[in-house]
Amino acid sequence: MELRQPVVVVLGHADSGKTSLLDKIRGTAVQAREVGGITQHIGASFFPIDTIKEVTGPLYDRLAKSETPIPGLLVIDTPGHEVFANLRMRGGSAADIAIVVADVNKGFEAQTIESIEILKKRRVPFVVALNKVDRVTGWRPFSRFISEEAKKQSADVQTMLDEKIYTVVGSLSRLGFPSEAFWRVKDFTKEIAIVPVSARTGVGIPELLAVLVGLTQQFMGKRLERHEGAARGLVLEINEEPGLGPSANIILLDGTLKQGDSIIVAKRDSAVQTRVKALLLPKPLDEMRDPRDKFKPVSEVTAAAGLKVTSPDLEGVLAGSPLYVFDKAKGEDELERLRSIVEGEIKNAIVSTETSGVILKCDTIGSLEAIIDLLKKESIPIRTADIGSITRRDIIEASAVRESDRYHGVVLGFNVKVLDDAEREAQDRSVKIFNERIIYNLVRSYVDWVTYQKEHEESILFNEIPPICRFQFMKGFVFRRNDPAVFGAEIQVGKLRQKVQVINVEGRKVGTVHQIQDSGKSMEEATTGMQVAVSLKEPTIGRQINEGDVFYTDINSHNAKQLAERFNHRLNDQEKEVFNLIVALKRKEDPAFGYL
Ligand code: GDP
Numbered sequence: 001m002e003l004r005q006p007v008v009v010v011l012g013h014a015d016s017g018k019t020s021l022l023d024k025i026r027g028t029a030v031q032a033r034e035v036g037g038i039t040q041h042i043g044a045s046f047f048p049i050d051t052i053k054e055v056t057g058p059l060y061d062r063l064a065k066s067e068t069p070i071p072g073l074l075v076i077d078t079p080g081h082e083v084f085a086n087l088r089m090r091g092g093s094a095a096d097i098a099i100v101v102a103d104v105n106k107g108f109e110a111q112t113i114e115s116i117e118i119l120k121k122r123r124v125p126f127v128v129a130l131n132k133v134d135r136v137t138g139w140r141p142f143s144r145f146i147s148e149e150a151k152k153q154s155a156d157v158q159t160m161l162d163e164k165i166y167t168v169v170g171s172l173s174r175l176g177f178p179s180e181a182f183w184r185v186k187d188f189t190k191e192i193a194i195v196p197v198s199a200r201t202g203v204g205i206p207e208l209l210a211v212l213v214g215l216t217q218q219f220m221g222k223r224l225e226r227h228e229g230a231a232r233g234l235v236l237e238i239n240e241e242p243g244l245g246p247s248a249n250i251i252l253l254d255g256t257l258k259q260g261d262s263i264i265v266a267k268r269d270s271a272v273q274t275r276v277k278a279l280l281l282p283k284p285l286d287e288m289r290d291p292r293d294k295f296k297p298v299s300e301v302t303a304a305a306g307l308k309v310t311s312p313d314l315e316g317v318l319a320g321s322p323l324y325v326f327d328k329a330k331g332e333d334e335l336e337r338l339r340s341i342v343e344g345e346i347k348n349a350i351v352s353t354e355t356s357g358v359i360l361k362c363d364t365i366g367s368l369e370a371i372i373d374l375l376k377k378e379s380i381p382i383r384t385a386d387i388g389s390i391t392r393r394d395i396i397e398a399s400a401v402r403e404s405d406r407y408h409g410v411v412l413g414f415n416v417k418v419l420d421d422a423e424r425e426a427q428d429r430s431v432k433i434f435n436e437r438i439i440y441n442l443v444r445s446y447v448d449w450v451t452y453q454k455e456h457e458e459s460i461l462f463n464e465i466p467p468i469c470r471f472q473f474m475k476g477f478v479f480r481r482n483d484p485a486v487f488g489a490e491i492q493v494g495k496l497r498q499k500v501q502v503i504n505v506e507g508r509k510v511g512t513v514h515q516i517q518d519s520g521k522s523m524e525e526a527t528t529g530m531q532v533a534v535s536l537k538e539p540t541i542g543r544q545i546n547e548g549d550v551f552y553t554d555i556n557s558h559n560a561k562q563l564a565e566r567f568n569h570r571l572n573d574q575e576k577e578v579f580n581l582i583v584a585l586k587r588k589e590d591p592a593f594g595y596l
Contacts, residue, residue: 003224004304005046005072006216007094007251009087009124010079011115012101014438017131018079020199021101025075028055028205040282041074041306042249043236048072049213056210059145063182063210066217070224073212074304081115081439082415086236086320086366087251090345094234094253096223097216098126099208104133104164104196108171111440116175118370125219127193127211128179130168134198136160146196146204147183165194182211189219230325231255231303235265237319246314247280250323251306257325258300263311264338266321266365268387271342273326273335274313281307318346318387320365350386356405357381358446359398361390363415367439371414374443381408389417390433395425402431407450410434414442462567467495467525468575468582469553471534473545479533482540484514487547489526489534493574494553497525501554502536507585509554510544511536528574552582560586560594 010018029038029047032054039046049072053060076083076095087094098119102112119126133139133146138157143149150161165181172179172192179192193211197204216224233252241247248265257263261276280295301307322345324338349365351372358375360382362368372385383401384394390413402409411426413435418426426433432449436442470493477488489496500513514535516523526532539545555563560583563571571579586593 005074006096008075009095013109013111016101017199024199044306056206059210064214085370088366093122130196133196231257233323235321247310252303262326271339274311357383360385392421399429466500469494473549484535486535511538
């Protein structure tokens with residue numbers, strides 16, 4: 001049985017070096033030109049197996065030898081979650097294997113973990129490239145093979161690298177994966193291989209490629225079997241090519257696609273059947289005389305491949321749509337079967353409920369699915385999730401949600417346009433729109449906004465409650481006996497604020513704070529340890545209040561309940577003590593004080 005080339009994706013946290021690593025892998029392969037270098041596809045690069053053998057040298061036999069060799073690797077050119085999300089297939093992924101890049105000095109970061117969780121969910125095996133080894137303190141370059149270079153480091157540096165590897169082993173173990181540095185892996189099906197690399201020096205790239213090839217050849221045979229007959233793939237992107245009209249960048253996953261084939265793809269409301277007018281591959285650089293003349297037409301392409309398809313009826317086709325070739329010889333039933341598969345996939349992705357929740361608009365089926373997953377993980381309810389621009393209707397819907405549910409009455413957009421009238425409506429109705437180009441940032445910025453709003457809301461409510469305070473009338477500091485009484489006060493616990501009511505140690509009301517002054521300047525509030533002049537409207541010094549008296553701020557039953565139940569974490573230990581004392585004083589008068 002002949003195998004096709006596996007589709008490889010690169011994922012990882014921002015700045016871990018995904019782009020640099022891809023560039024370096026390409027550069028390393030291009031240097032092996034005598035044996036074929038690389039072939040540029042649309043959105044991907046093909047590394048022929050001979051090129052990989054040239055790069056991996058003697059390692060190939062050790063790590064990658066197989067009875068049924070793959071013809072090479074098809075590596076997707078754009079790294080990251082967004083492209084991976086679009087490489088979707090029912091119940092899995094069109095990506096056969098992934099490289100998860102992590103910075104050796106930073107270990108696993110938020111998006112590293114997120115990448116692994118999504119790979120796990122889609123059952124995509126992966127290797128970890130522990131990048132930037134050249135940045136390990138004291139590291140010295142010797143070789144292009146990490147297995148040799150690591151051994152030549154000083155004992156300290158070797159220990160440090162081992163520690164960093166074990167940190168990653170720990171992180172992977174928490175995610176449910178046993179792992180090891182690749183040179184200690186005994187069974188590649190049971191342990192994730194960690195390959196230290198440097199995208200700067202290129203060390204470790206041979207091992208990384210050898211491990212990738214080894215894994216796919218030995219353990220993915222079935223999945224990579226090439227089938228005769230009708231081709232199958234998926235649409236990554238629809239765009240307008242000058243002079244060509246609408247075109248689709250596709251990944252072909254099985255079979256052979258021919259010019260003139262009838263294909264079934266998805267639009268927003270139904271599946272459509274259209275005919276392939278041209279199949280295009282990028283021209284090799286040395287054949288490209290005019291930059292406008294980028295593509296080379298071919299009559300057929302065999303999987304796996306990245307290519308461009310032109311056809312009269314591609315406008316409105318959804319990125320992320322599955323693509324099936326309809327074999328006319330099989331008749332109408334087959335056409336119906338393919339249509340229903342394609343339509344089923346769109347319907348599965350689109351969410352529409354009557355419940356409260358956010359409004360989500362995305363550019364592709366893949367991003368829609370990925371973001372729905374993330375929102376579910378954060379327990380964020382969704383009212384509608386759809387593909388397309390943000391419209392005025394979306395804003396009105398969000399605004400309606402906001403009436404009863406202020407944090408969910410928002411529109412989340414991923415890589416989509418906000419139509420002009422939607423923008424205006426959003427301003428009029430103060431509906432918040434989040435529109436991002438990185439999946440992770442979209443969910444993060446919404447969650448951060450909610451957190452901020454909630455904290456803010458809590459602050460406002462908390463500040464409406466009188467502060468807890470104990471303060472003392474300082475002996476020898478009588479400034480005015482009455483109307484209002486003015487005296488020196490030391491704030492012993494908490495805060496004293498203008499307009500709050502004050503009680504004495506028996507719980508009796510003595511007056512309302514009129515003003516607080518420090519060195520003749522009026523202030524809103526005084527905090528623990530401050531000595532200030534306080535004026536109280538009602539009492540007269542020598543009658544209701546006296547020098548040396550201790551006072552507390554007064555609170556009502558509702559405030560007491562709020563402080564006990566909702567805002568207790570905002571009080572420090574001393575304030576809690578004073579609060580309990582105030583409640584005890586108040587309960588002498590009213591045993592139900594502070595309860596419901
Ligand atoms: P991405 O966001 O994951 O695609 O990361 P980039 O490839 O843009 O790299 C982020 C930064 O790290 C850039 O400044 C790179 O030059 C640097 N970088 C990437 N790989 C290496 C490496 O192996 N060694 C060193 N020293 N720097 C690297």
